[in-house]
Amino acid sequence: xxxxxxxxxxxxxxxxxxxxxxxxxxxxxxxxxxxxxxxxxxxxxxxxxxxxxxxxxxxxxxxxxxxxxxxxxxxxxxxxxxxxxxxxxxxxxxxxxxxxxxxxxxxxxxxxxxxxxxxxxxxxxxxxxxxxxxxxxxxxxxxxxxxxxxxxxxxxxxxxxxxxxxxxxxxxxxxxxxxxxxxxxxxxxxxxxxxxxxxxxxxxxxxxxxxxxxxxxxxxxxxxxxxxxxxxxxxxxxxxxxxxxxxxxxxxxxxxxxxxxxxxxxxxxxxxxxxxxxxx
Amino acid sequence: xxxxxxxxxxxxxxxxxxxxxxxxxxxxxxxxxxxxxxxxxxxxxxxxxxxxxxxxxxxxxxxxxxxxxxxxxxxxxxxxxxxxxxxxxxxxxxxxxxxxxxxxxxxxxxxxxxxxxxxxxxxxxxxxxxxxxxxxxxxxxxxxxxxxxxxxxxxxxxxxxxxxxxxxxxxxxxxxxxxxxxxxxxxxxxxxxxxxxxxxxxxxxxxxxxxxxxxxxxxxxxxxxxxxxxxxxxxxxxxxxxxxxxxxxxxxxxx
Numbered sequence: 001x002x003x004x005x006x007x008x009x010x011x012x013x014x015x016x017x018x019x020x021x022x023x024x025x026x027x028x029x030x031x032x033x034x035x036x037x038x039x040x041x042x043x044x045x046x047x048x049x050x051x052x053x054x055x056x057x058x059x060x061x062x063x064x065x066x067x068x069x070x071x072x073x074x075x076x077x078x079x080x081x082x083x084x085x086x087x088x089x090x091x092x093x094x095x096x097x098x099x100x101x102x103x104x105x106x107x108x109x110x111x112x113x114x115x116x117x118x119x120x121x122x123x124x125x126x127x128x129x130x131x132x133x134x135x136x137x138x139x140x141x142x143x144x145x146x147x148x149x150x151x152x153x154x155x156x157x158x159x160x161x162x163x164x165x166x167x168x169x170x171x172x173x174x175x176x177x178x179x180x181x182x183x184x185x186x187x188x189x190x191x192x193x194x195x196x197x198x199x200x201x202x203x204x205x206x207x208x209x210x211x212x213x214x215x216x217x218x219x220x221x222x223x224x225x226x227x228x229x230x231x232x233x234x235x236x237x238x239x240x241x242x243x244x245x246x247x248x249x250x251x252x253x254x255x256x257x258x259x260x261x262x263x264x265x266x267x268x269x270x271x272x273x274x275x276x277x278x279x280x
Numbered sequence: 281x282x283x284x285x286x287x288x289x290x291x292x293x294x295x296x297x298x299x300x301x302x303x304x305x306x307x308x309x310x311x312x313x314x315x316x317x318x319x320x321x322x323x324x325x326x327x328x329x330x331x332x333x334x335x336x337x338x339x340x341x342x343x344x345x346x347x348x349x350x351x352x353x354x355x356x357x358x359x360x361x362x363x364x365x366x367x368x369x370x371x372x373x374x375x376x377x378x379x380x381x382x383x384x385x386x387x388x389x390x391x392x393x394x395x396x397x398x399x400x401x402x403x404x405x406x407x408x409x410x411x412x413x414x415x416x417x418x419x420x421x422x423x424x425x426x427x428x429x430x431x432x433x434x435x436x437x438x439x440x441x442x443x444x445x446x447x448x449x450x451x452x453x454x455x456x457x458x459x460x461x462x463x464x465x466x467x468x469x470x471x472x473x474x475x476x477x478x479x480x481x482x483x484x485x486x487x488x489x490x491x492x493x494x495x496x497x498x499x500x501x502x503x504x505x506x507x508x509x510x511x512x513x514x515x516x517x518x519x520x521x522x523x524x525x526x527x528x529x530x531x532x533x534x535x
Contacts, residue, residue: 041435043405146312173432176461177502244436247505254526272512279533
């Protein structure tokens, strides 16, 4: 499914003392399936891009094309079809929960979009198993979960109605190291086997450097540059925006600065083998 | 004999004692229950502040000494502007209006919030919301601060700045307890406690806890990147001790 932004700008509370510009003539185009990530500091307008694709807000200028739908401020006919094909996971998972148990919360999406299936029961367990939780969570209250489990339940709520586009807003806050590798494996499975388009809005460059194929760097309401993984190997751009340089890139740049040869690596085990080959 | 600042006990298995001001990191899978017991003083647990037990009579005094910053309350604000929000703690202590204005302008310069003092707190970004929460907790000079997952909201530049502010606060005699899941934050503090199913597994200095590699990987916590890199290099016999700086490490490998 194609996504296209055509000179989109967004201003909230216009002609009042609270006026604030959030996006300023942003345009980009996503055609193929894959994992795309938008990196930037807070207040750079990442969350607004996710909300515009899901049509929760409408732009003040410009047009957003999502497949055959157009979001440009006028009324969208059959808006539920749009939301069925684009799932959006909130940054704060407690904003998302409305029901009293996890089972009702997960099945809520299927009920809202009028999915007709006999084995609903089977399906809720499957969605929980994908994100790494077991059946004992089905009868708990979602608002009393801790942050680590609530983040996983929020992703399961989206996976159950099988959308074509998945948007994740800051997915790594509150997760530990093992959960991050599990999430990485899940995203690659969704991309390779089921052909989904995944959009990550984050400031965690270490996680995005491992998973994503294509990067957009944002600063103060606009997109500055875009490119593939060689973009994150440039330390000067990242420092100018105010982002952290990934640990592996920092180490291998230090090696090259002192005059030794080293290839580019993503995984730490491959890096050690490369260092050993050159040093001995 | 040294006087203890904070002593916490729950059901004979979970117990820790703080004797000198420092940053303590708590890692593990029962973070939520430890936090709730510290907030509301459970019947099974005992809390001692300055060797006086906390009960119903001195519960309000306990919340003056200890201030909490939680992830769930990140979007809840009392005041209409940011300066009202920060002044709330000082007003309830009965400090005069001129002094409050002086203190806020001095502290806001350290946190880089000077041009945001007259704005509505709900219109700020998530990085500035976390900074306002930390400032409004630190401004009344409490003995102990408890943080829960709040440092992961900060940008990289502000994260480096907050480290320096915490180190100055400890020199004045404060204590910080950081309850988190991210193992990279353990490198800020000098002491680390690992808790599994409400039992203390490991309680020592951070450098000693990081040597227990098998235990940390089985619990799913993992290791920080620079420690993991050092471990692999020692296994391959390229270096013979730990280096916390990349420049010195590279010089040692290609001797």
